[in-house]
Amino acid sequence: MSVMQSNVARDRILSFLDEGSFVELFETVTCRNTDLSLKDYKELSDGVVTGYGLMNGRLVFIYSQNPEVLHGSLGEMHCRKIVELYAQALKMGAPMIALLDSSGLRLQEGVDALTGLGEVLSAVNEASGIIPMYSVIYGNCGGGLSVIPALSDFTYMVEGKGRLFVNSPNTIDANYQEKVDTADGQFKALYSGIVDECLSENEISEKVRTLLSLLPANNTEGIYTETCLDDLNRLVEGMNASNYEATVLLTNISDGYEFVETKSAYAPEMITGFIQLNGMTIGALANRENSERLTVDGLLKGTDFVRFCDAYDIPILVVADTCGFETSMVAEKAIGRSMAAFVSALCEADVPKVTLLPHKAMGSAYLLMNSKAMGADFVYAWPDAEMGILPAKQAVEILYANDNNVSLNDKMADYEQSHNSVEAFAKRAQIDRVIAPESTRKYLVSAFDLLYTKYACVQEKKHNLR
Structure with missing residues (x-):
């Protein structure tokens, strides 16, 4: 519905939504922190694209982390945008879709980044049981960020690309990635109870569309x-x-x-x-x-x-x-x-x-x-x-x-x-x-x-x- 600069995060969102229905929110938000290497950093959207649109004609809220911007890391304003989006979704009683691809907390923002993640997890928990939540893991999703797919109602991983872990495979006692890749999608689907399936990007969007067509938009419908x-x-x-x-x-x-x-x-x-x-x-x-x-x-x-x-x-x-x-x-x-x-x-x-x-x-x-x-x-x-x-x-x-x-x-x-x-x-x-x-x-x-x-x-x- 507006002219938007193409990037991987927006492209992922557009692959889910009905053509021409996406409305981006908080597009001009930038990082407030000027510590360390962020002094000259002025990237609009601060590494996460947020907004709403339609899937099969039904309203959904959606956000997508951009791995091309500081590796999708979570900073203060990055997290603030996500928290505000959950608040909007709750007001409207519409499902939330999270497209996750992040290296983790932004070290340059220290306390502000850590606080922001806590606020995100609190917002996700508040939404649980009120609006259906879908998570799609495109790349890395580790540490505290892994709580989001665990709290989601349905979670999918992009086959061959998605990585979900609390501790990376190489940090686990007596293990290394080549021995047992505990972050791999098939491992998580078999043993964690968090991941529904590992599929291609197109197959995942079809799965989400099917579920949206079957399920109510919120707990009051x-x-x-x-x-x-x-x-x-x-x-x-x-x-x-x-x-x-x-x-x-x-x-x-x-x-x-x-x-x-x-x-x-x-x-x-x-x-x-x-x-x-x-x-x-x-x-x-x-x-x-x-x-x-x-x-x-x-x-x-x-x-x-x-x-x-x-x-x-x-x-x-x-x-x-x-x-x-x-x-x-x-x-x-x-x-x-x-x-x-x-x-x-x-x-x-x-x-x-x-x-x-x-x-x-x-x-x-x-x-x-x-x-x-x-x-x-x-x-x-x-x-x-x-x-x-x-x-x-x-x-x-x-x-x-x-x-x-x-x-x-x-x-x-x-x-x-x-x-x-x-x-x-x-x-x-x-x-x-x-x-x-x-x-x-x-x-x-x-x-x-x-x-x-x-x-x-x-x-x-x-x-x-x-």
């Missing part, structure tokens, strides 16, 4: 819906408990067969992402088939996802297929706390919550995955799903361990019928309806339509402790 062109009663053919696949199921039940998965490389045993049912955006949380056990990382991934959905009034679908917890010495150190955090997130979420039981639902792990007892609004099960405290064989062997006069096979059949069947749970009101697999979509559409006006009266308290 309410449940996000658009016109549905798909058949609401469409059958889901060719799937049952014996050949169930989570991502295939989520794709097949969604409007237009579209499932947008998030953080697919991290803790892949817990699937998170978004579908649409009758035009309504739904957050989907599912156990991957054949994974069987809940893990520390999977529970943490699920916790973050549930809290995001609850913050933005996005209804939640849980597809539960689990029969226990991760068993290892490493897991035992942390799984209790991760279980508590997951339970807390699900129980506190007051959005519509629906659970589907397609395959296995055993023991305490089943309870945690949004069971009726834990607050699910509706629970649906496929007829052949396996349910219970323990598999019947194990239960009978424990119950009749000292009784040699009984037929274990007979007892197993009795136990299966009375405690380990879908019918047993349905009779005790732990399942709202047993449904045919092919009818899954139409029942879920109906459930979320009914829950559109759900009102949850939550007991007032400051916050949970886990």
Whole structure:
């Protein structure tokens, strides 16, 4: 909308936004510090381009660090521009996109630079849960600056270029970059839970556009819906408990067969992402088939996802297929706390919550995955799903361990019928309806339509402790 001098930071912004929609803010801001080598430094914009524009016609605020100006380093006015931009985004209730490429704090500005970074991190934290935040890492993003992508809701790294770290690989004990590159995008996507994917620049902009089209602009918009062109009663053919696949199921039940998965490389045993049912955006949380056990990382991934959905009034679908917890010495150190955090997130979420039981639902792990007892609004099960405290064989062997006069096979059949069947749970009101697999979509559409006006009266308290 104005004539602007081309530079790498502006070019990156323009690659995201609708043509001609970018309006730059604080364009003439310059560095105030004249210490050391900055005495003759008069670069306009002070190494970061800030402004707003449209993506697919939707308002977004965006800033881009310029690695060509003092290596994108953060000084006082550089940080002031970012802080002011977050304030504007909060006023307008519009998402924020951060394009990060910086060498870190500007040493020539010392205290002012350090203070500025603190103010930026405070602004980012204030925006969390109010407006969706996206981070894209083009180059270096290290030290304190790495908190921004960690606080963001979705983070992408440019493949082969992006670097994310608190401590660089060469400073870590017994490590060096050629051994394990802990700043590499693939490493972060696999192990940190911060990075969604490593992609090309064009692929990242398309991912952000897709998410913007699915998600509300802020936490006051309410449940996000658009016109549905798909058949609401469409059958889901060719799937049952014996050949169930989570991502295939989520794709097949969604409007237009579209499932947008998030953080697919991290803790892949817990699937998170978004579908649409009758035009309504739904957050989907599912156990991957054949994974069987809940893990520390999977529970943490699920916790973050549930809290995001609850913050933005996005209804939640849980597809539960689990029969226990991760068993290892490493897991035992942390799984209790991760279980508590997951339970807390699900129980506190007051959005519509629906659970589907397609395959296995055993023991305490089943309870945690949004069971009726834990607050699910509706629970649906496929007829052949396996349910219970323990598999019947194990239960009978424990119950009749000292009784040699009984037929274990007979007892197993009795136990299966009375405690380990879908019918047993349905009779005790732990399942709202047993449904045919092919009818899954139409029942879920109906459930979320009914829950559109759900009102949850939550007991007032400051916050949970886990």
